[in-house]
Amino acid sequence: MIDQYTFAVEQFAKQAEGQWIFKEYEGEEAVLVLDSIDFQIALRDIYERVNFELIEE
Numbered sequence: 001m002i003d004q005y006t007f008a009v010e011q012f013a014k015q016a017e018g019q020w021i022f023k024e025y026e027g028e029e030a031v032l033v034l035d036s037i038d039f040q041i042a043l044r045d046i047y048e049r050v051n052f053e054l055i056e057e
Contacts, residue, residue, distance in 0.1 A: 006052070007043045 001010045009025040009032050025032050028044045 002046065004050075007047060009043060009046070 003009065007026060007028045007030065009030075011023045011025070011032065013021050013023070013034075013036070015021060025043060028042075028047075030043045031040050032043065032046070033040050
C-alpha cells in the first residue's frame with residue numbers, strides 16, 4: 001500500500017515456503033525492494049510529482 005499523505009509504503013510479500021513477510025518503508029530516502037523481480041525504487045521517485053503541501057490544505 002502506498003500512503004497518499006506521506007512518504008510511506010507497506011509491503012506484503014509471499015515467500016517460496018508460503019509465508020507472508022511484512023515490511024514498512026518510511027521517509028523520502030527509503031528504498032522499496034521487490035526481490036521477486038529484482039527491482040528497487042526510492043520513495044522520493046515514487047512520490048516525485050506529489051505535492052504534500054497541497055494535500056495538507
